[in-house]
Amino acid sequence: MNNPVTINHLSTGVPGLDDVLGGGLPEFSFNLLAGPPGCGKTTLAHQMMFALATPQRSAIYFTVLGEPPLKMLRYQQQFEFFDDKAINQTVHFVSLSDDMVAGGLKQVLRRIVDEVEGRSPALVFVDSFRSVMQSSAAEGKMFLDLQHFVQQLGMLMTSWQATTFLIGEYFNEADANPVFTVADGLIWLRQSVQRNSMVRKLEVRKMRGQPTLPGLHTFRIDAAGMHVFAPAAVPGAVPVDFAATGAAARLGMGIDRLDEMLGGGLPRGYSMLVAGPSGSGKSILAAAFLAEGARCGETGVIAAFEQVPSLAHSPILAELIDTGRVGLVNNRAPDLSIDEILLLLVSEVRRLKATRVVIDSLSGFELALAPTFRPDFRENLSRMIAALATEGVTMLMTSELEDRYTDLRFSPYGTAFMTDAIIVQRYIEVDSRLLRMMAVVKLRGSAHSDELRLFSINDHGIQISEMLTDQEGLLGGRPTRKNPRGLVSERVGNLRE
C-alpha cells in the first residue's frame, strides 16, 4: 500500500503567494529566493518570517555579507509586517559577517549549525547568498566550496526540521548552478522594465511535489509589504444554473425599447460589448444598465477607466456608488495588471453580491495597464471574462471604436468573439446633422432585432426612436434617401442643394 508522508504546508503571509506556490510552502523545504538587487528578496523573506514565526516555531535570520544588518533593520521596520516585539523572542537575527571574514564558508556553516542546535528554530533564513558564492570563489579551495556548503546546509536543515530560505542575487538564471539542483523551491523575483514603466514579477521556477501556478505573476510592494496578484483560477466551464436561483432569465437594460431589440433583455450571465465612437453614449448606456439593476434591487460593480464616475456627467451613477449599490474599481497604479483589476473586481463582486459588472472602457483599461501587459491584452481579457463568468455576473464592456464608414467593426481588440452580445453605436450624417444610431449586432442563442435605430441623448438618458426606413447606406455614414420610385438614388445632402 502506498502511504505517502503528509507534508504540512505553511502559509507565507504574503497575499496571493500561497496560491502561486500551489497551496503554501512545504514544511522543511529548502528554498532559494533569487533575483537582482532591489527586487524585494529581503522584504519577501522578512514578511514570510514575521508571518510564520511563533513561540513554537521560531526563526533565525542569518546575515552574511549582504546588506549590513543595522540598515536592514532600519528599512525593514518601515513595513507594517515588521513586529519589533518578535525580535529576540520568536525572531532572532544573527550576523555572520565576522565569521565569513575570519573563516569563510566553513566557519559560517559551523556557526549556523551552532545557532540552529542552540535555538532549534523551525525557520532559517540566510541572507545573502551571492556574497557567499563570490567569496568562496575568490578564496578557492582553502575553504569549503559552495556546492558542499549548500548540500550540507540543505541536509542539516532538513534533518533539523527547519524550513530554510537562502536569499541570493543571481543575474544569470540560465547558469547551471548546483544550488538550483539542491533547492526544493526556487522563487525568482524580477523587475520588468518597459518604456518608463517598471513592473515587479515573481516566478516559482520550482517547488517540489506541488502544482505551482506557472508563469510570471505581478506583485507590488507597498507599506503593508508584498502583494502577489495571482491569476484567478478559472475552473472548467461550469455554467451557472440561473434557473435554480429563481432569478429572472433576462436583465433589463434600463433603456426603453432596447430590451425589445434584445428580444426581452440581456440574458443573465452574458457578456456584452457596447462599441462606438467617442461621445456616442456608451458610458450612458452602461450607467443605465447599472441603474436598472439597482432599481430591481441588484448590486453592481464598475471598473472605470474613463472619466471618474463621480463627475456630474453621471449623477445617477455617482449616487449609486455613494449609497453602496455599485462598487467602484478605479485603480490608476502605474504598474497595473489585468490580474490585479480582476482581483479587485472579484472581491467587489463578492463583497456586494453583485450581479452586474461594467468595464468602462476597454480602451481606457488598455491604456491604464503598464506597457508590459499590453501585448497580451486579448489573452488576458479573455481569461478575465471567463473568470467573471464563473462568478455568475452579467457583464457590460464598452469599447471605443473609431468610426469607419468603409467597414463594420466592433472592437479594436478582436474582442467581439469573446462576448455573447454586441451593440454598435455609430454617427451618421442626415440633413446636415450628426445623428446617432444603434443596432444589436449579436446576441448568442437568442432572437434579436436587426434594426438600425436612431437614438438621442437627453436629460433622461438614451431615447431610442424609429428606424430610418427612408434612408439607405446608413453604415456608410452618409446615407442616401431611397427613391420612392426605385430609380436613381441621390445623396441626401445633394437634395438640399
Added chain:
Amino acid sequence: MESQQSHRIVVTLVQRASEGVGAPELADFIVSAWQTIEVSLTPIIGQSSVATLYKRSCYLASRKHAWLMDIHDGMQTTMNLAAFKTALLGQTSTEIAAGAGAALQMFYEVLTNLVGASLTERLLQSVWAGLLAAPAQDKSA
C-alpha cells in the same frame, strides 16, 4: 530628540558620583555596561558595527568631554574596553559620570535614529535593566 531612557543613564551616573562612589567602581560599572551592549548587539549586527557605533558615540560625547577623543582616535574593528577603562581612570568621578554617561546616551540615541525607539528599547533591554537597577541594589546592600 532626547529619550527619557537615555537621559536617565546620565542622571543615574551623576547621582552615583555625587553619592561618593569612587572612580574605579564607576569605571567598572560603565565598562560592564559596554560589555553588555557588546554581548547583546554583536550577534545581531556584527562586531564591527557595534565597534563603529561605540566610536561614533564617543566622538559625539567628546565635544563636551574632550578626553573621550582619545578613545575615538584610531581605526579599530573591535571595542577596546581595556583602553577605555584606562582613560576613565584618568578622570574624576564626576567627569567619569558626565562623560561616560554622555557616551552611553549618545549610543542610545544614534541607535534610536537608525532603527527607531521601540526596536532600540528591545535590543538594549538587558543593558538598561542592569544599568538602571544597579544603584538601587547597591544602596540596599
